[in-house]
Amino acid sequence: MQPRSPEPTRYPGPPHIGGARRFAGPPTSFIVITVALIQMVGTLFSASHQNAPRPLDALAILLLLAGPVGLAFRKRSPQMMLPVALAATGSYLALGYAWGPIVLSLALAIVMTAAAGLRWQAWAGAGLAAAAVITGAALTWDEDWPLRASAGVAWAAILVLIGQGFRRRSERLAEYRRRREEAQKAERDEYRLTLARDIHDVVAHSLSMINVQASVALHVGADDPEKLRPALEAIKAASKESLTEVRQLLGVLREDVPLAPAARPSLARIPELAKNTELSGLRVTLEDYSTHQAVGPAQQEAAYRIIQEALTNVGRHSGARSAVVRVVQTAGALTVTIDDDGAGMAGALPGNGLTGMRERAVALGGTLTLHELEPGLRVEATLPIQHEGTRP
Template sequence: MQPRSLGPQRIPGARRFAGPPTSFLVMTVAVIQVVGTLFSASHQDAPRPLDGLAILLLLAGPAGLAFRRRAPQVMLPVALTATGAYLALGYAWGPIVLSLALGIVLTAAAGLRWQAWTGAGIAAAAVITAATLTGDENWPLRASAGVAWAAILVLIGQGFRRRSERIAEFRRRSEEARKAERDEYRLTLARDIHDVVAHSLSMINVQASVALHVGADDPNKLRPALEAIKAASKESLTEVRQLLGVLREDVPLAPAARPSLARLPELIQNAELGGLKVTLQDLSNAESVGPAQQEAAYRIIQEALTNVGRHSGARSAVVRVIQTAGALTVAIDDDGAGMGGALPGNGLTGMRERAAALGGTLTLHELKPGLRVEATLPTEPEGNLP
């Protein structure tokens, strides 16, 4: 699989709405309450004219809203006290209840549900009491409207709270998804670098040993070994440059050929240059196998042959590629020393991860002599090939 470039991604709608700035909210409510009440008082015969205390009470409610971030539990008591004192002293009616209404909404939005319902209940009780004391025949209607509005304000605040929680949960899940994608990208890149570098350097090392061994006795055998080293180093450089081009998007590089089943003969030939006799039995139809499965099969065979050449001391190996209904099976048998109790390394881990990424499995079977590496990769219907 060729690595994808992962740049910064913006998630639509992920920005959490925090409402207007607190200073703007406080100043706006203060202006509305003071100016609106002054205008309203000029058209009323209030028992008590507006004075300094009235202006102070009109400003106290908005001032309490300034604590919406630092101490939201302060907002509602301040607004409730200021509003109640203003109305109890008999000042002219006006938009004094604006700060109280916002105090209820913002308290519920801050998660202080019981405090919001308590404040709304006190306000509703005050409305009912005032309506009954006036002797108005429509006092039940006024009282019901006051109670309904108090409950609505709390519910609005709780709606804002739930929306904020949903956005926070969406952001958390989006960040987890981006982290998982980055981790998978790094893992894929690490596997590709390991497969390319380990395979090429292993073959270069083998050929260099051959060149040193035969060069002194038979100079004619030196040339094939050097040509194999040159071919392996060229292929390795090409693939490493491609991987580096993924990391540096500003480097224009022509993409290298993607590993596939069609390139298996070339892979076998390179392995034989290291002195290993390899037999290929390919019973697959590459046209009906997805590119992801083909690349995984190629990389697994490549890593298995690299391990055979480096660790097992085998003289021969057999590579089988068998396609059945719904699965592609690759098996690599060698006549070497097997695992010999050694712990799995990065190469075997990478092979297992490649198989697991496609929903497949990779198993090891001890032979006498040798070892079998077998991977089963589920294939998809042709219409769903990646």
């Protein structure tokens, strides 16, 4: 299947890369202050209801604050969090101070170390914490110590797994953002390419006609003044139409002027296109043509632009005197052919015009081919018709 691109001239504006700001969790300062308050207030409260071997003193306060302070290395040096928390928590408990929420900073250090991608350091720290729990439970000589030791080991492992879960989620979000940015870049490139094609088609067609008519005016101006006025009128009409369309396209680039629906090229404007082209001296005949109301706007515009560019190339390069345009609708496609009696493939110079026609057809899932005639050349585009409820 062909990749779907935005409908021509329905310009949504260039996408902005990056999307919403990445959520990186609460600020580090908030985590440090919150954990410090919980450990201080919680321990002071629990100490008042315990008969601890050693009362709280300045060293205990220092150790209660050291663990949360270690979490401040979360962004700059995440490998420092776990050693600081292990040292502060271990020293506090080994010195026999009152039991409290001192382990909160250690638990968060294990989680955030694993979330930072320091997997083995997180498992090593959790292992040391689990070993300390087992040793402490065994020294109590309590018959339930195996249960408490098992619970401590399980919680240490769970903390690491939680941190790894955060890490994987962060990696998935980063991958999603990367793919989204690539897709938005592709949209932006397609948007710019569509504008470039439209500007090329408008300017090339109008300037080609103006150039021809200006040459006619210079040639007949002195010898046949009656032919001078039609040539100047053709120049005026072509320049006016070109300026109108270019202003609209530039307004879209500034994102301050919406493209008027009535100005969008359609099959209904092909007779006008043929009439304007004839002012340049090329005789254009429409065959098997109707407005084809059932055809979608994207296909209508692509067909119009292909015919416009093909006629421009015929007038500029092939030396043809006449061209025949056919627009035929079948059950599943719109077929556009432009025949001329010019130089054939020798006049089909490669360039932006031929590339733009082919890109317009391919963007809608269609094809564009060139066929040698005797004499002349046939440009044939097949555009799948977009039925209601479907997309190209």
